[in-house]
Amino acid sequence: MVILAMSSAVGAATRPPAVAGSFYPGGAAELRAEVAALLAAVEGSRSRGAKVALSIDGTKKSGRLVCDLPLPRGLFRRELEIQGIGYRAQIQGKRLEMALGFSHPVIYPIPSDVEIAVDQKAGRITVTGTDKQRVGQVAAEIRGFKPPEPYKGKGVRYAGEHVKHKVGKTGA
Numbered sequence: 408m409v410i411l412a413m414s415s416a417v418g419a420a421t422r423p424p425a426v427a428g429s430f431y432p433g434g435a436a437e438l439r440a441e442v443a444a445l446l447a448a449v450e451g452s453r454s455r456g457a458k459v460a461l462s463i464d465g466t467k468k469s470g471r472l473v474c475d476l477p478l479p480r481g482l483f484r485r486e487l488e489i490q491g492i493g494y495r496a497q498i499q500g501k502r503l504e505m506a507l508g509f510s511h512p513v514i515y516p517i518p519s520d521v522e523i524a525v526d527q528k529a530g531r532i533t534v535t536g537t538d539k540q541r542v543g544q545v546a547a548e549i550r551g552f553k554p555p556e557p558y559k560g561k562g563v564r565y566a567g568e569h570v571k572h573k574v575g576k577t578g579a
Contacts, residue, residue: 446479481522481535485546488568489530491561494553496525496532503532507553507563515552521545531566 489496489505496505503515503523517523521536523545532549536542546565555562555570564570 446482449482450479480537482537483535483539483542485534485542486566487532487534487546487549488564488566489532489562490555490564491559494561494563495527495530497527498523498525503549505549505552505563508561509553513552515549518545532563 489507491508494505494507496503498504498517501517503517503525505513505515507513518541520538520541521534524533524535525531526533534542534546534549536545550563550565553562555564555568557570557573558575560570560572
């Protein structure tokens with residue numbers, strides 16, 4: 408709890424801690440409008456290809472609880488690439504089925520709070536959702552089935568991830 412102290416000619420006056428809901432001068436309607444404008448700006452930046460760091464990360468959760476703020480679907484996105492001969496992914500119902508060089512297919516049940524899309528030609532898996540932590544967790548779990556190996560680079564990697572290659576055995 409933070410209490411601000413202001414000095415005056417007579418003595419120090421303290422301001423009591425704010426009451427829940429008094430942080431937003433216009434109330435829930437003004438907060439809803441401000442956050443909607445911020446989310447629209449994020450979508451505009453994303454369409455231009457810019458990465459945006461949201462300064463409202465804490466506000467989203469409290470906004471959802473306080474004023475029932477509707478969040479756009481797919482606000483956060485994480486892309487994965489599948490690299491390797493014969494490596495592929497496809498969606499079968501509510502499961503992500505991947506062939507990653509094992510003797511069996513790897514099956515990942517898709518959680519209800521995230522959406523997964525697969526582009527088979529490009530070998531890309533896109534994980535989207537409204538919870539940043541959950542989207543990152545699901546992407547990490549998918550990558551964990553077959554992380555990129557350092558010799559040939561085969562495996563599942565984040566889009567844009569650079570894998571440092573090692574030198575293999577040299578001939579004798």
